[in-house]
Amino acid sequence: MSTVQAVRGMNDILPQASGVWQHVEHVLRVTFDRYAYREIRLPLIEKTELFARSIGEVTDIVAKEMYTFADRNGESLSLRPEGTASCVRAGLEHGLFHNQTHRLWYLGPMFRHERPQRGRYRQFYQAGAEAFGWPGPDTDAELIALSARIWRELDLQPIPNLEINSLGDSDTRQRFRQKLVDYLRRYEGDLDHDSKHRLQVNPLRILDSKNPDTQKILTAAPKIRDCLDRESRTHFDQFCGLLTLLNIPFTVNDRLVRGLDYYNRTVFEWVTTKLGAQGAVCAGGRYDGLVQHLGGKKQVPAAGFALGLDRLVELVGSEGATWANGVDVYIVALGEAARAKSWDYAETLRDHGYRVESFCGEGAMKNQLKRADKSGAVVSLLLGEDEVCANTVTLKVMRQRDIQITIDAEDLVDKVGILLSEYRV
Numbered sequence: 001m002s003t004v005q006a007v008r009g010m011n012d013i014l015p016q017a018s019g020v021w022q023h024v025e026h027v028l029r030v031t032f033d034r035y036a037y038r039e040i041r042l043p044l045i046e047k048t049e050l051f052a053r054s055i056g057e058v059t060d061i062v063a064k065e066m067y068t069f070a071d072r073n074g075e076s077l078s079l080r081p082e083g084t085a086s087c088v089r090a091g092l093e094h095g096l097f098h099n100q101t102h103r104l105w106y107l108g109p110m111f112r113h114e115r116p117q118r119g120r121y122r123q124f125y126q127a128g129a130e131a132f133g134w135p136g137p138d139t140d141a142e143l144i145a146l147s148a149r150i151w152r153e154l155d156l157q158p159i160p161n162l163e164i165n166s167l168g169d170s171d172t173r174q175r176f177r178q179k180l181v182d183y184l185r186r187y188e189g190d191l192d193h194d195s196k197h198r199l200q201v202n203p204l205r206i207l208d209s210k211n212p213d214t215q216k217i218l219t220a221a222p223k224i225r226d227c228l229d230r231e232s233r234t235h236f237d238q239f240c241g242l243l244t245l246l247n248i249p250f251t252v253n254d255r256l257v258r259g260l261d262y263y264n265r266t267v268f269e270w271v272t273t274k275l276g277a278q279g280a281v282c283a284g285g286r287y288d289g290l291v292q293h294l295g296g297k298k299q300v301p302a303a304g305f306a307l308g309l310d311r312l313v314e315l316v317g318s319e320g321a322t323w324a325n326g327v328d329v330y331i332v333a334l335g336e337a338a339r340a341k342s343w344d345y346a347e348t349l350r351d352h353g354y355r356v357e358s359f360c361g362e363g364a365m366k367n368q369l370k371r372a373d374k375s376g377a378v379v380s381l382l383l384g385e386d387e388v389c390a391n392t393v394t395l396k397v398m399r400q401r402d403i404q405i406t407i408d409a410e411d412l413v414d415k416v417g418i419l420l421s422e423y424r425v
């Protein structure tokens, strides 16, 4: 019978890879915590309407990429393609926005029906940060400082490049929209199929096109920066000033508009050259209108980002994995009495925080030691009838052929500690 395969674009993360994921997730949690962002856990499935209304009907995500299905009662539901919409929905539903500020983070799988390729999957993982209630550029800058700290903690080399832009207010976008359409009409025949369609429904999206011919046309296109309203210009200048104060280099990318409809003013992307075509590791911006757009009574200023974990994990690489996958002590026990006694030692070592693996069942010494070697343990604890009678244990430092000592059982924890600090790499 043939075996069942995973769904295309949905990956298993195998044990040899999960260590680096755990490391990255740990750094994220600690860093969010340092900036006083609190975790929010959200469902994987929402009403389709939520995404259509927030992300926008004519965005790629909603038009082509969602996993949408009818529930048993006929209601249209979708697997979440991103986290911001759910975050706002939850905030509204639980009254989090009544004269309050919130800094929130989330982490988990997202789903988009895209063409799978390196760095682009159908189930992928995002960690996001969202700050509600603050209108100023200091919040935008804090999000940048937070992400920059994540790169430093993960020792990314080189640090991804920060690209920023401002989309202004809705008047800005309307003025700019007209200018852009006037410009692009002249090249309409040369635009790619998607862009032609967008020229009618959502021309700003064309700036996001990845088609090289369209990009060429765009080089001389008008700039949204030249259409900014006064307040947005000040906001942007102050944002740039704060980045300089924080010593974070950036470039202004006039074509950065982001693929979602809800952004205004600040938008940004962290881009690396190390991952081929899929270079964006983190992206976000300000979305002051979204809460109200989803039914909130008052405007709630907000800004946030989403970070692509799959790409980040690839950047960190396998070096990040070693700490999480190791074993400190491997227990080798020969004979029934020794096996019974070995539970006691294994549990005591675990009480003290050591990672302990035991050979299960009966096995010859040679066989057990082979497993010990494979486990990567630093020390193995050898226990036979002699040791049990004398109330001693034998410790063998793996990979150091000549270091083997027999000690009183009561010295076990201390001695293991000493050997580990000496021989753990």
Ligand code: ATP
Pocket (backbone or CB within 6 Å): 082, 112, 114, 119, 120, 121, 122, 123, 124, 125, 126, 258, 259, 278, 279, 280, 281, 282, 283, 284, 306, 307, 308, 309, 310, 311
């Ligand atoms: P892209 O331009 O690469 O399609 P996007 O603009 O669709 O990205 P966002 O919706 O802003 O991406 O998501 C934020 C981050 O999530 C991206 O910068 C990327 O790191 C990651 N991401 C988005 N889609 C995928 C995917 N299909 N597979 C893996 N990571 C993804």
Ligand code: MG
Pocket (backbone or CB within 6 Å): 060, 259
């Ligand atoms: Mg995309």
